[in-house]
Amino acid sequence: MSSITEENRLKVNGLLDPKKKSIFGQFYTPLPVCQFMASLFNTIQGDVRLLDPGCGIGSLSAAFADNLIQQKNVSSFEIDMYDIEPIVEPFVRQTLTACEYETGIRGIKFKSQFNLKDFILHSSSLLSSHKIEQPYTHVIMNPPYKKLNSTSDHRMALRRVGIETVNLYSGFIALATKLLAPNGQMVAIIPRSFCNGPYYYHFRDLLLKETSIRQIHIFDHRENTFDDVLQENVIIYCEKSNQEKKVKITSSPSADFHYDIESQEFVASDMTVREVDMDSVVNPNDQQKFIHIAASEREQIVVNSLSSFKSSLKDLDIEVSTGAVVDFRVADFLSHEFKDNAVPLLYPVHLGNEVTWPKEGRKPDWIICNSHTLSSLWQNKGSYVIVKRFSSKEERKRIVATFYDSKLPFDLIGFENKLNVFHHNKRGLDETLAKGLFGYLNSTLLDEYYRQFGGHTQVNATDLRALPYPDLNTLKRIGEKIINLSLTHKEIDYIVSREIFAMTGKRISDITLQIQEKIENAVSILKQLELPKAQINERSALTLLALSQHLPTGNWHDIQCPMLGVTPIMEWCKVYYHKQYAPNTREAFRRQTLHQFVSAGILVYNPDNPNRPINSPKACYQLTSEAFNLLKSFNTRDWDLNLKRFLEQQPSLVKRYAMERDVEHVVIEQNNEIIGRLSPGQHSKLIKDIILDFTKNFAPSSQVLYIGDTANKGIDQAKDELMKLGVRAEDHGKMPDVILYDSRQNWLYLIEAVTSHGPVDGKRYDELQKLFGMSTAGLVYVTAFPDKKTMTKYLADISWETEVWIADNPTHMIHFNGDRFLDHDNFT
Structure with a gap:
């Protein structure tokens, strides 16, 4: 069912009016995200009633149905869907028809209703008039995102059923929560903005009182889930219950979810996972009930460390406001040169550790003070702290603060609208207090903390008000230590961490800050080594640190050079x-x-035994001697010269190590073309026999789509061909050793080469069925052995409905009741 809706999703996206799409938040959910969301439900059994509000074409319902038909003990299935877009109706009907067919052939009673209506207006009316006949057991949704005016119809309708919220998405969630049955389950993908800030307090309060959060998934990189959505998304799974359990927090850099056969779960590349107590997500003493999503222990340390700061800006008698000058509204009164009655106007371009003004460029430096602009200008007295509202994706820090001491010789000053300004009644603060605030805002700890709930590149005044702050005396102590405004982040972090230690007795600088510094070092090294962009990430940085055994508290000249496998890394x-x-x-x-x-x-791969088979559990990696010596010189005066020499030698180094690896490689040729080079070993020899002898005797018209661990016929090359046959090939590690496709018979041969483990037994048969279950080609399951002696070791394990082929008797096939019986005598 999901494959149908994915095709339709792409069609409908092209039919929607872009303006209307933006206004109503019509961002339809990609298939991998749908499948992951549907997989989160803990139980699907008995009489199932599913609500899918803002359903689009029904992608989420289809993914839920795909999951449901795999379950046992489902008696009936009812879907209630809502959307206001008429274009989607025929596609929704198609989805529901597919659901009805698939459930019907499994004896599951099916009922559905598509409501071309406004979910909030319709359901809140039913709820307020007590016309809800039966609550839902499950809810799955990707609700629209749109701010609600205080007097809008949606806001008023929600108020009538006791819901106070500021956005369509939170209104959808809150309303669906009230429509859930006790112990009912809800999975939704929504912006992360609800986690903090006063505007979402009532929504958080309702969500936390009426449900228990079971899992939250966050995306490390912005704009990876939906192409057109700026907000950072989270997937949240809740249960309508007061029973607190551990909260599972997962994260991934992207939304490339795929089914992992080994764990039988949907996962994403580089997914992290941890389980925490609810108190780690919402501090019981936090009256605002902020939701902290710490995807790693390191992030949890940041949350715990800053929890010692409990003051708000209101407690400190400090205000933060967006700059009052909106330049396009006063464009006639802006100037690049001084004119009578002109005063300085500050833009983000003027900001560094201190203000640099005037500055040549496109932005004007002056604003003329008159009756049109006076209300937008502030007193040029005291010390201001200024934070840019926007950070680029490439910028290292999200919060960047600047100290300004009103040194420019004017009575008034203008702050442009893309700035946030800390002040007291539109005047600057006490100098020491402002310096303390400047130091605190520029600390790595605060930036890490903010990133855990800052939903986008924009840093709003509202976000800054929501942060925890040190008390007045602590801020002044920090300010007293900031004598030089050009302090490095490391020096600022040391000052802030000392204050935390004084309050809590916990030293954090040796943990979080040094970890971050070493990861940044490793990323910098990878960039300077000119690795592809796909390898410039935290996973690769940590891999480099692991293989050099570089501890957070260590120095580069003390690194080591061990041999490590993937799991130890x-x-x-x-x-x-x-x-x-x-x-x-x-x-x-x-x-x-x-x-x-x-x-x-x-x-270098397997330096201790280059002949080790590629699938050996003892496979390992080690830094080359040249790379090891280079890394030892990082952060020294020798680095630049050593790096230059390494890069100059790199082509010959790569060639040399490649030649050493290739000396014993098993080369596979077909039709006078090399189609693969395999690591030496009996397993690779057997794969070669399959390609040459099995195909000649039993699949002469087939083409080789995939050979495990070869560049020429690897997973990337196989994806497109398999996709044409309805198979999504995402996980190389779960593929069979060889895949052949016979277009004449329309058969896919899934072949496992067995020398020491891994025949197509019952478990592997089920795995392959799930991986290739959507194939439009017939499937032939084959276990290949080098000889009869090896086969006899595994004879009892081989699954029915498969074939067995033996390399030393290549013209015969042993048939285990498979439905693709190959008669070798009459084979044509």
């Missing part, structure tokens, strides 16, 4: 850098970092 990241990756992300480490490091001459 991931464990090292968890223990020393507090980053716990999900076990099923091993392939991302291997194929998206380690392979590229080997190709770049940074690592």
Whole structure:
């Protein structure tokens, strides 16, 4: 069902009016996200009533239905769907028809209703008049995002049922919560903005009182989930229950969710996972009930550290406001040159640690003071702290503060609208207090804290009001230590961390700050080594740190050069850098970092035994001697020269190590073309026999789509061909050793080469069925052995409905009641 809705999603996106799409937040959910969301429901059984408000074409309902038909003990299934877009109706009907068919053939009673109505207006009316006949057992949604005016119809309708909120998405969630049955479950993808700030307090209060949060998934990188959405999204799974349990927090850099056969879960590349008490998500003493989503132990340390600061700006008698000058409204009174009655106008371009004004460029430096502008100008007295409202995606810090001491010789000053200004009644603050605030806002800890609930690149005054602040005396102590405004972030972090230690007795500088510094060091090294952009990320940085055994408190000249496998690398990241990756992300480490490091001459593969088979559990990696010596010189005067020499030698290094690896490689040729090079070993020899002898005898018209661990016929090359056959090939680690496709028979041959483990037994048969279940081609399951002696070890494990082929007797096939019986005598 999901495959149908994904095709329709792409069609409908092209039909929607872009302006209307933006106004109503019509951002339809991609298939992988739908599948992940549907997989989060803990139980689906008995009589199931599903609500899908803002359903679009029904992608989420289809994914839920795909999950439901895999469950046992489902008696009936009813779907209630809402949308206000008439264009989607025929596509929704198509989705519901598919759901009815799939449930019907499984004996599940099905009922559905599509409401071309406004969900909030319709359901709140039913709720207020007590006309809700039966609550829902499950809710799945991707609600629209749109601010609600205080007098809007939606706001008034929600108030009538006791809901106070400021956005359509939170209104959808709150209303659906009230429509849920006791112990009912809800999964939604929504902006992260509800986690903090006074505007969403009533919504947080309702959500936390009426449901228990079971899981939250966050996306590390902005704009990766929906192409057109700026907000940072989270996926939240709640249960209508007061029973508190552990909260599972997962994260991923992107939304490339796929089914992992080993864990039987939907996962994403580089997914992290941790379980925490609810008190770690919402501090019981926090009256605002902010929701903190710490995806790693390191992030949790940040939350815990700043929880010692409990003051608000109101407590400190400090205000923060958006700059009052909206330049396009007073364009006639702006100037690049001084004129009579002109005063300074500050833009983001004027900001650094201090204000640099005037500054040549496109932005005017002056605003003329007159009756049109006077109300927008402030007193040029005291010390202001200024924060840019917008940060670029590439900018290292989200919050960047500037100290301004009113040194310009004018009575008034203008702050442009893209600035946030800390002040007291439109005048500057006490100098020492302002310097303390400047230091605190520029600290790495506060920036890390803000990123955990800052939903986008924009830093609003509202966000800054929501932050915790040190008390007045602490801010002044920080200010007294900031003698020089050009302090480095490291120096500022030291000052702030000393204050935290004085209050809590906890030293954090040796943990969070040094971890962050070492990761940034490693990322910088990878950039200077000119690795591809896809490898410039935290996973690759941590891999480099692990393989050099570089501890957060260590120095680069003390690094080591051990041999490590993928699992020990991931464990090292968890223990020393507090980053716990999900076990099923091993392939991302291997194929998206380690392979590229080997190709770049940074690592050598299996240095202790180059002949080790590629699927050996003892496979390992080690820094090349040249890379090791280079890394030892990082942050020294020798680095630049050593880096230059390494890059000059890199092509010959890569060639040399490649030649060493290739000396014993098993080369596979077909039709006078090399289609693969495999690591030496019996397993690789058997794969070669499959390509040459099995195909000749049993699949002569087939083409080789995939050979495990080869560049020529690897997963990337196979994806497009398999997609044409209805198969989404995402996870290399779960693919069979060889895939052949016979277009004449329309058969896919899924072949496992077995020398020491891994026949197509019952478990592997089920795995392959799930992986290739959507294939439009017939499936032939084959276990290949080098000889009869090896086969006899596994004979009892081989699954029915499969075939067995033996390399030393290549013209015969042993048939285990498979439905693709191949008669070798009459084969044509």
